[in-house]
Amino acid sequence: MPDSAEQLARIYQAGFEVEQFDRFPQAVGIVRDGCMALVQATPDGLVLIGRPGWRMGEVMGVLVQKEGGWIFQEKDQILEATRERLEKLKAFEAELQSLLSSA
Numbered sequence: 001m002p003d004s005a006e007q008l009a010r011i012y013q014a015g016f017e018v019e020q021f022d023r024f025p026q027a028v029g030i031v032r033d034g035c036m037a038l039v040q041a042t043p044d045g046l047v048l049i050g051r052p053g054w055r056m057g058e059v060m061g062v063l064v065q066k067e068g069g070w071i072f073q074e075k076d077q078i079l080e081a082t083r084e085r086l087e088k089l090k091a092f093e094a095e096l097q098s099l100l101s102s103a
Helices: 004-013 083-101
Strands: 017-019 028-033 034-044 045-048 055-057 060-064 069-074 075-080
Touching: 004 034, 004 045, 004 069, 004 083, 017 083, 034 060, 045 055, 055 075, 055 083, 060 075
Parallel strands: none
Antiparallel strands: 017 028, 028 034, 034 045, 034 055, 055 060, 060 069, 069 075
């Protein structure tokens, strides 16, 4: 069973920022290169809450399809999901998943 503290240390050592957000008191924010994910501690270690998205201030814009294209959206805030952002998000999610599942 993974230890949450060890997982956080591994994530931090891999170059991710670890942050607390007032809006998400039960979660820890993992941030790098504009990408953001929320994780929470469980008896089985840290797990992702939903899918990673794009950091928009203190909130996370989720990836949604709108009018034939992709955007990151958080309520009224919208940010274009460019190819570069999507590639960063894909790499961010893959590396984070790998770090979370490492024993």
